[in-house]
Amino acid sequence: MSNSLETANQPEKLKRTVIEPLTRVEGHGKVTLLQDEDNNIRQARLHIVEFRGFEKFIQGRPYWELPVLVQRLCGICPVSHHLAAAKATDMLVGAAQLTPTAEKVRRLLHYGQVLQSHALHFFHLCSPDLLFGFDDEVRHRNIVGVMEDYPEIAKQGVLLRKYGQEIIEIISGKRIHGVSAVPGGVVKSLNNEEIQYLLGDIDQITEWAVGAVTIMKRIFMEQLDYHQEFAHIDSNMLSMIGNDGSLELYHGNLRANDMNGKSIFDRVDYTDYQDYIREGVKNWSYMKFPFIDSIGAEHGWYRVGPLARMNNCDFISTPLAEKERQEFRNIGGNKPVQSALAYHWARLIELLHCAEAINGLLHDPDISGDDLMNKGELQRVGIGVLEAPRGTLFHHYEIDDDGLVERANLIVSTTNNNQAMNESIRQVASKYLSGNELTEPLLNQIEVAIRAYDPCLSCATHAMGKMPLEISLVDSNNALIDRIEKGSTGQIKRSNN
Amino acid sequence: MPEQQTFKLDSKTIPFRDGDTIMDAALRAGEYIPHLCHNPEFTPHGSCRVCVVSANGRHVSACTQQAMNDMEVDNRSDAIMDKRRNLLQMLFVEGNHVCPGCEKSGACQLQAVAYYTNMLSPHYTHFFPKRSVDASHADIAIDFNRCILCELCVRASRDVDRKNIFSISGRGIKARLVINSDTGKLGDSDLTATDKAVHVCPVGAILPKHRGYDKPIGERLYDRQPVSQVGDVAAHDEDDNHG
Ligand code: SF4
Numbered sequence: 141m142s143n144s145l146e147t148a149n150q151p152e153k154l155k156r157t158v159i160e161p162l163t164r165v166e167g168h169g170k171v172t173l174l175q176d177e178d179n180n181i182r183q184a185r186l187h188i189v190e191f192r193g194f195e196k197f198i199q200g201r202p203y204w205e206l207p208v209l210v211q212r213l214c215g216i217c218p219v220s221h222h223l224a225a226a227k228a229t230d231m232l233v234g235a236a237q238l239t240p241t242a243e244k245v246r247r248l249l250h251y252g253q254v255l256q257s258h259a260l261h262f263f264h265l266c267s268p269d270l271l272f273g274f275d276d277e278v279r280h281r282n283i284v285g286v287m288e289d290y291p292e293i294a295k296q297g298v299l300l301r302k303y304g305q306e307i308i309e310i311i312s313g314k315r316i317h318g319v320s321a322v323p324g325g326v327v328k329s330l331n332n333e334e335i336q337y338l339l340g341d342i343d344q345i346t347e348w349a350v351g352a353v354t355i356m357k358r359i360f361m362e363q364l365d366y367h368q369e370f371a372h373i374d375s376n377m378l379s380m381i382g383n384d385g386s387l388e389l390y391h392g393n394l395r396a397n398d399m400n401g402k403s404i405f406d407r408v409d410y411t412d413y414q415d416y417i418r419e420g421v422k423n424w425s426y427m428k429f430p431f432i433d434s435i436g437a438e439h440g441w442y443r444v445g446p447l448a449r450m451n452n453c454d455f456i457s458t459p460l461a462e463k464e465r466q467e468f469r470n471i472g473g474n475k476p477v478q479s480a481l482a483y484h485w486a487r488l489i490e491l492l493h494c495a496e497a498i499n500g501l502l503h504d505p506d507i508s509g510d511d512l513m514n515k516g517e518l519q520r521v522g523i524g525v526l527e528a529p530r531g532t533l534f535h536h537y538e539i540d541d542d543g544l545v546e547r548a549n550l551i552v553s554t555t556n557n558n559q560a561m562n563e564s565i566r567q568v569a570s571k572y573l574s575g576n577e578l579t580e581p582l583l584n585q586i587e588v589a590i591r592a593y594d595p596c597l598s599c600a601t602h603a604m605g606k607m608p609l610e611i612s613l614v615d616s617n618n619a620l621i622d623r624i625e626k627g628s629t630g631q632i633k634r635s636n637n
Numbered sequence: 638m639p640e641q642q643t644f645k646l647d648s649k650t651i652p653f654r655d656g657d658t659i660m661d662a663a664l665r666a667g668e669y670i671p672h673l674c675h676n677p678e679f680t681p682h683g684s685c686r687v688c689v690v691s692a693n694g695r696h697v698s699a700c701t702q703q704a705m706n707d708m709e710v711d712n713r714s715d716a717i718m719d720k721r722r723n724l725l726q727m728l729f730v731e732g733n734h735v736c737p738g739c740e741k742s743g744a745c746q747l748q749a750v751a752y753y754t755n756m757l758s759p760h761y762t763h764f765f766p767k768r769s770v771d772a773s774h775a776d777i778a779i780d781f782n783r784c785i786l787c788e789l790c791v792r793a794s795r796d797v798d799r800k801n802i803f804s805i806s807g808r809g810i811k812a813r814l815v816i817n818s819d820t821g822k823l824g825d826s827d828l829t830a831t832d833k834a835v836h837v838c839p840v841g842a843i844l845p846k847h848r849g850y851d852k853p854i855g856e857r858l859y860d861r862q863p864v865s866q867v868g869d870v871a872a873h874d875e876d877d878n879h880g
Contacts, residue, residue, distance in 0.1 A: 202772060202780075204849050209738040233847070313854025317737060320853075328853040518847075542772035542824075543846060 145566040148174050148183035155179075157578050159586060169595070171586055173569060179576055184569040186562050186590065187425050195548040203232050203522070203539045207321050210535070210550075216596050218317050219253035219308060220528035220553075224535040226321030227391070227524025231411070232539060234516025235324040241509030242325040247390050248501045249311045249320055250526070254389060255345075255494040256304025257529035258446075258487045261594045262352065263297020266484060269588050270359050275581035293355070296348045300491070303338075303345050307498065310334045325513035335502050342499045346460070349492040353464050356485045364471070369571075371480035371564040371589035374399040375441065376432060377448035378417075378556065380410070380527045385454030387465075387493065389527040395452050396432055396442060401476045404432060410525035413534055419551065427558050430551055441559035444531025445593065446486035451476035456489075458496035464489045480564045480592040487529075487594070518543070528553045530594050554595040564589045644708035646670075651704075659699040659710055660688060669865035670712055671721055671750045673728075673839050674787035675700040676871055679796060685728070685787055687750060689720050696720070722754045730761045731810075733768060733782035740849030741841025743857030747785060748840075749864035771816070773824030776846055777835055784814050784842040789871070794834035802826045802834060814842075837871045 148154060154174035174183035194213045201209060207226040211218035223246055230238065238246070268281045271290060279285075287294040305315045310330065312318025320326050330338075360367050381395040382388035394413065396404040408416055420429040420437045431440035442448070450469070456462040468485055471477055477486075501507055524535045531553030538547040568589045573582050643650045644659070646668055653662035658681060663670050674685040683701035690699045691711040699712070711717055728747065736742045768781040791803045791814075806815045818826035828834065835843055854860065859867055867873075 200770060202770060202778060202846070202849075204847055205738055205740065208740075208850055212737060318854055319850045322850055323847075327851055543778075544770060544772050 145181060145184045145570060146562070151183060154182050157583070159583055169590075171565060171590070173573070173578070173586075175574075175578075179574070179578075181569040181574040184562075184566045184586075185424060186558075186565055195550060198545050198548055201545050203229055203537065203543050203545060204323050206535075206537060206545070207323070208319055211317055213550075217253060217257055217528055217530070219249055219312070220526065220533055221535070222312075222319075223250055223321055223390070224524045224526050224528070224533045225537075226323065227526060228522035228535045228537050229323035229524070230522070231524065232519050232522035232537065233323040234519055235514040236516065237514065238325060239509070239511040239514055240506040241329050242512050242514070243391075244501055244504060244506045245311060245326045245329050246321055248307060248330075248498060248507060250390050251494040251498050251501070252304045252307025252311070254304075254529045255349075255491055255498070256301045256308070257594075258491040258494070259297055259300035259304060259352075261529075262356070262484060262488060262491075263294065263300070265594075266591055267293065267297070269584070269591070270356070270484065274585050274588050281584075296351065300345060300348055300352070303341055304494075307338060310338070322513075324515040327512070329508050329510060329512065331508060335508060338498070339502050342495065342502065346492070346495040346499065349488070349495040350460060353485070353488045353492055356488045357464075357467070360471075360481065360485050367481045368471070368479045370585075371568050371592060372478055373480070373560065373563045373567055374478050375443045375560055375563070376404060376435070377451050377476060378432070378442045378444050378532055379449040379452040380525065380532060381407070381453060382457070387449055387453040387456045387461075387490075389449075389490075389494075391526065394525075394532075397452055397476065399476065399478065401451065401474070404434065410534075411523045413523070413525065413536075417551070419555075425558070427555050428551075429559050430556055431559070441563075442556065443560040443593075444553055444556040445483065445529075446490050447477065447480075447483045448531065449527060450486035450489060456493055458493050458500070460496055461489050461493035464492060480589055483592045483594070530554055530596055531556050552596070554593070557593050557595065561590055561593050561595060564592070642704075642706045644704050644706065644710060646710045647713050653704040657704045659690060659692065659697075659702050659704050659708075662704050663699065663712070668712070669868075670699045671753055671864070672700060673746055673750060673785060674789060676789055676837060676869060678871075679789065679792045679837075682788055682792070685785065686724050687721050689717065689724070691717060718754050721750075722756050723760075725751045725754060725756050726758075726760045728785050729756075729759045730763045731766070732784065733763075733765065735782075739783065739841045740844055741783070743854065743860055744852070744870060745841055745859075746839035746864065746870045749859040749867075749870075752859070753864050771823045772846060773822040774826075774828060774846070775824070776830040777823065777828060777843060778846045779814075779816075779823055779843050780841060781814065782842075783840050785840055786812055786814065787839060789837040789839065790814075790834040790843060793837045794828075794832065797833040800827060800832065800834075802828050802832075839870055 151174055154176055157173040159171040170187050172185050173181055176182055194210060198209055206229055207222050210225045211222040213221060264283045267286050268283065271286060272281050309315045312320040376396060376398050378396045380388050380392045382392045394408040394410050395406045398404055405416055416433055417430055418433045420431060422429060431437045432442060450465060456465050468477065468489060520539055522537045526533055533553050534551040536549040537545055540546050565586050568585050572585050576582060641652050643652050646663055649668065651662050651666045651668065660670055660675055664677065670688050670690065672688040674682050675688060681700040683698040686698055688699040689696055692702055692708055736748055742748060770778060770780045772778040786805060788805060791805065794800050794802045802817055804815055804817060805812050807813055815821060816823050816826055858870060858873060
């Protein structure tokens, strides 16, 4: 049903509400809602309103600059772009395999990144909705409110994030936009002092990660039916998978399952991704709409990210996270868990997995090895794929004889979730908003649905920015009926005509 | 024995020999005067003007101005630093310097001198000139976006390598570095990776191919000490010269 809300007939006759910009998401986007005279929602769309185009910008640049250049397309998860580009350039320099030290240092960096990103998303951006309710007063429904009411949780969120950032800083020299990976390897490994420093806190970090999963699980289970139903859509799921079917964030093959958990494709070498995935465009969004080619554009869209990974993998290699995964999968019965809000739960299980995996790597002697680089014959095509915090991330480059980039194609995690986010907001719009006068708490539900995906709109359009919220309700003649503004400090201003 | 000739650099007395420039004498005495196109191995050129000082009240380039007995040279006043900063800002906006993505970052003399003069922003409007990368050579690439026309490669290729591979074409704002080969491409010149010209670039314009960023952040040439103590990038090992 919600599908029909993509395009309304005679939209000019409908009332238009715009949620712009979206708050507590990374980047800048907007949602438009069209209502008829009885307030029934007739159209709902998530638009990404910025455009930057890194693919063009890097044309003509030397390939060895890519890992450093492209990480600049995002300040939120630069490490993911740094590593995906590095993997692509590994292929360009013919490094079929990295040295054990290089691979493990990169993994450690990646786990640090996923840990800090997931912590930020849950504690800073989403815990206000989940702890206080979607309709809590706006001035309270934010991280400051969490600090006041749940100081211990807020503190853990801050320190979990800090720990991930420290890993990033130690390995890459900076918290944001450092340098670690180069084509064929890494520039440094960890020394003993650095390892001991990180080991000092890892037990505490793991304990907090377990605590975070427990909180989320409790919240989810307390209103199981509502949480299962809210923004629920049935979708295909795409993710990377380890050779043994395990949850894999850094390197593996691609797996896609349908909404019932049945295989669409499995163990696909990601360098063949173009044989399986295509990108559609729509005239109302800068963001592309990828889909699984064998199913087609209409039904072939899929979800990526923590929910897809948790549903697709057969097991998790670390014990605490595996135990949580089993509990998580139980709520779906034999089927994949399809609730959008289950993203939060899956995300925190991954956070726990990262803490455990970090612990393992810090005890691995390879992490301080000094065999850092591998190179072979230069190739013309390099494709690097990994699981970024928000989902599968594709970097694809083609270079000329001189080593300069001729063509680049990036499919970022959020783009993979484009159709799914649109479907989720349509579900919320038709189920909870339709027929009602739009109020801030109702509109927040749309944002709650989007936030579940942790979209990085910066990445998706390769742009950056975050601003306060402004919602305008205009009638079919474009006359302003109602307007709510939220400043960056959280103060609300309402202006009626 | 003739009396030692000296001049004053700020408050310090600097001895000099006949024929010395202010720069020669200052460097020998361990005093830093910011510079980019100067390299003691080559004939002074005076083109970047970053070594501007005030000598007896006149603005001159320290690298070309002969030292004179009892001369009073202002090298550190705010007024002189302001001038240098302006010159550096113009160098930045004339080219396309994307330091965060540049292999030379952290080991780049232009960047290091900019830090030294406390340059916090480009200040002027960027020209965004359309320039290219020539990666046609097997081992060496030139990124013309980052060239500051210091002519060190021109001088090194002419005076040391005896190959005359580089020259400057055009004047004023149209001046640009060109390659003397049939096609104008570096790959068709007889440049080799061991040529002196390849090892004198103070910025990230002439670089070895297939590598970069191999020094971790924190260990690059200018990460720990300022250029006033580390000195020229060309005076250091090849391994230190890449960010
Ligand atoms: S050459 Fe120097 S100043 Fe120019 S971009 Fe590179 S680091 Fe920055």
